[in-house]
Amino acid sequence: MKILMVTSEAVPFAKTGGLADAVSALAINLSKQGHDVRIIMPRYYKIDKTKLKAIEQPIAVAAGQVETWVKMYESKLPNSDVPVYFIDHEKAYGRDGIYGTKSEPDFVDNPYRSALLCHGAFQLCRYLGWYPDIMHAHDWFCCLVPVLLKHVCRNGYFAKTASVLTIHNLGYQGVYSKDSFPALGIDWGLYYGAGLEHNGEINLLQAGISCADMITTVSPTYAKEMQTIEGGFGLDGLLRVRSEVVKGVLNGCDLETWNPKIDKYLPFNFDSNKIDNKSKCKAELQKKFGLPIRANVPLIGIITRLADQKGIAEIFAPTYGSIFSICTNMDVQFVILGSGEKWCENEIKSLEGKLNNLRAYIGYDESLSHLIEAGSDFFLMPSKYEPCGLNQMYSMLYGTLPIVRNTGGLADTVEQYDEKTGEGTGFLFDSLTPSSIYNTVGWAVWAFYNKKEHIGKMQKKGMKKDFSWDKSAINYVDIYSDALMRGCGVDTKDWK
16 A cells, blocks of 8 residues: 655654654554555754755645745655655744744644645645555644545545544644634635534644544544543544544554663663563662662652643642652652653652652653663553553563553553452553552552562563554554545455
């Protein structure tokens, strides 16, 4: 198949979260299976164009109310043959930030920036003379792709092209004033006709859900949760209407970067057959954070964006969160890596001053994140919702047992501990409350001190889990085939 990924992020070029990792990893794995996969994304200010190959001919894009001429560049994903095309437009993308900055969290012209990318994707195909079987749009920023394909472009060379939309996080929908509609470069009839209208505004994700031939999200449980009132962020009704085309495919991991046997960031490497070096990594982690070097104390790691979605209030909120009680009532150690909401950053700093068994690094450090995964005994991840999640997978691969809420991808990847048999790979709880977190951490700490053989058994089981992208890529090919049949009556069985 010929597949064009339309995305606002892809590693190593631009990243704000797991979307960037998923797009690049899926593209590479589909390419390895023999598919012709290409990516198009914006060239943001921080992507050095001197390291890209320029496409000399400017390309006209019909976003906004007048035709815009853009420059295109080309590169490849590292260690692959996957081409990456960059649409370059100084006014739209020549700034810090992908969707916004700290001073302007949501750029007011994001509808135009989104439209320029989506219209540009079709124009790139015309310029190359390369017409994909699948246009795979990722998240709200790229939702005009299924709109354009269904209502404007599914004719001529795109007559046998189908669309797939992947929702990486339903909480981000691209909602803007109706006044922004002309920036989309489409007929006003599509305001209602393509499902863009939402409470008198425009909702890009809603339009994408309305128009895509197939819809995926990043775990099977999250696909179900999106269709509930609690997890639907106002779009659950539409998703239930389209439930027949909604599929959940669990993201995989980058097993070359996240592999304790070869991890370049670790002072000592290890695997399930030689796990002794994990304790050495623990000692290095304790030393790094200025904690007493104790092998016999449970060390709990947290690596997170300090945002409401991640359950930070239930952990850290003054007089409410559970962590102060955990640290004072249990013989444990905590190491924290993260940044985000200021109140939470300040509270963590305050806790460091009050507690001798909690240390933190406010910010992000790649090498430190690897050391925390390797050196911790447990990893705490009490998300309100988690479409897929990666850190719980990393944790298991590094012999670190996750303590997680039973939601989304966490529910799909972590197996509950069985006190009788020692089976499982972690500890799950249902209600997101400080007491639930306190009790579940207490359960894990009890097992650490009283069921050493169970802890070892769970560690080895987690380290042997298969979180590769291979199976996910195969599932996506099946979804692409469904999209082609539903969208334009193409049966891929006829290709063989």
